[in-house]
Amino acid sequence: MLRPAPALLALLLSGVPSVRALPPAPAPDSALLGGLRSFKNAFTPVSGETSLLAYAAREHLDWTAFQNLFSLQVTDTRAGYLDWRGHSATTAGSVFTTLRAATYRAGARTLLVVNREWCASGSCQTRTAFSWLDGSTLKPVKDATVIPLIRDTDFYLGPVPACLRGVTLNVSYLPSRQGGTLSAVAVAPRAAQQACLLSGLLPEAVTRPLTLHWTSSAGKFRRGW
Numbered sequence: 001m002l003r004p005a006p007a008l009l010a011l012l013l014s015g016v017p018s019v020r021a022l023p024p025a026p027a028p029d030s031a032l033l034g035g036l037r038s039f040k041n042a043f044t045p046v047s048g049e050t051s052l053l054a055y056a057a058r059e060h061l062d063w064t065a066f067q068n069l070f071s072l073q074v075t076d077t078r079a080g081y082l083d084w085r086g087h088s089a090t091t092a093g094s095v096f097t098t099l100r101a102a103t104y105r106a107g108a109r110t111l112l113v114v115n116r117e118w119c120a121s122g123s124c125q126t127r128t129a130f131s132w133l134d135g136s137t138l139k140p141v142k143d144a145t146v147i148p149l150i151r152d153t154d155f156y157l158g159p160v161p162a163c164l165r166g167v168t169l170n171v172s173y174l175p176s177r178q179g180g181t182l183s184a185v186a187v188a189p190r191a192a193q194q195a196c197l198l199s200g201l202l203p204e205a206v207t208r209p210l211t212l213h214w215t216s217s218a219g220k221f222r223r224g225w
Contacts, residue, residue, distance in 0.1 A: 030077070031080065031103050031110045031112075031133055032075075032077050032080050032081070032082060032101065032102070032103045032112075033075070033077060033082075034133075034136070035101075035103060035110070035112040035131070035133045035138065036082070036101050036112070036114065037063050038133075038136070038138040039101075039112065039114055039129065039131060039138060040053065040056065040063065040066055041063075042138060043056075043057050044057065045057055045058075046127065049118065049125070050088075050090055050092070050095045050118055050120060051095070051097045051116050051117075051118035052066075052069045052070065052086050052088055052095075052097040052099070052118075053097070053099065053116055054118075055069070055088060056069065067084075069086045069088070070084035070085060070086035070097075070099065071085070071086050071087065072084065072085040072086070073085075076177060079177055079178065080102055080103035080104070080105075081100075081101070081102045081103075081175060081176070081177040082099075082100070082101050082102075083098070083099075083100050083177075084098070084099040084100075085097065085098050085099070086099075090120075092120065092121075093120055093121055094120065095118055095119070095120045096118065096119045096120070097116065097117070097118045097119075098116070098117045098118075099114070099115075099116050100114070100115040100116075100174060100175050101113065101114045101115070101175060102175030102176065102177070102182075103133070104180060104214045104216070105216055106216045106217075106218075106219035107216070107219075108134070109132050109133065109134050109219070110132070110133040110134075111130065111131070111132060111133070111146060111214075111219070112130070112131045112132075112133050112138070113128065113129070113130055113173060113175045113182065114128070114129045114131075115127070115128045115129075115172065115173060115174055115175060116128075117172070123190065126172040126187060127172075128143070128171075128172060128173040130142070130143055130145075130146055130147075143173070145220075146219065146220050146221055147173070147184075147212065147220075147221055148212070148220070148221060148222060148223050150171065150184055150210065150223075152168065152169045152186075154210060154225070155169060155186040155207040155208060155210065156206060156207055156208075157206060157207065157208055158206065160206075161196065161199075161201055161206055162199070163192060163195040163196040163198075163199050163201060163203075164188060164192055164196065164203065164206070167188060167189065167192045168189075169186045169187065169188060169189075169207075170186075170187040170188070170189065171184050171185065171186060171187065172184075172185045172187050173185075173212075174209075179213075180213065180214040180216075181211050181212060181213055181214065181224070182211075182212040182214070182221055183209045183210070183211060183212070184209065184210040184211075184212055185209045185210075186203070186207040186209075188203040210223075210224070210225055211224040211225065212224055
């Protein structure tokens with residue numbers, strides 16, 4: 001009968017594995033989720049807001065309960081991007097919430113961009129917030145400090161239609177999953193949207209999204225058109 005060599009026998013009896021264990025995988029960057037958690041804890045909804053963020057604030061939900069509100073979650077911490085979607089039923093009807101967030105590095109600091117959109121009865125509202133992350137500190141900043149000047153005329157593909165003449169457009173900033181970019185999307189006020197629809201025109205058909213490029217050395221976005 002074959003016997004194991006003395007050295008091998010000693011190794012087996014010692015309980016030490018003969019194959020070296022692989023080193024643990026590096027922990028993913030927590031700036032995104034940590035920043036979003038801080039944002040959620042400090043969040044104050046606008047008047048009449050019915051998004052899931054507003055619901056969580058009213059009900060004083062903790063971080064785990066807040067995450068469980070979203071049935072569809074795409075989270076890429078290595079890319080610093082997430083896209084969460086959820087539905088809620090209110091006395092006014094169904095509300096669908098989309099939460100998008102991304103981080104953009106600038107030296108020791110990181111810019112957190114959080115975009116929330118809530119839709120009910122075919123009408124949507126959107127808001128974007130910008131905050132600097134420095135360790136565990138969250139410092140909200142105005143969009144003008146990190147976004148270049150964008151004029152309404154930059155959004156139009158051609159002549160301004162009658163239903164949008166003299167109308168000041170709102171802007172929604174959508175974080176991107178790749179390339180360190182941000183999309184600026186024109187949003188017409190509700191009254192202008194209704195006027196355009198009555199004339200058989202979709203405002204989205206005459207405007208275009210604009211791509212902004214993150215410049216880490218300056219800590220700002222630059223025009224990409």
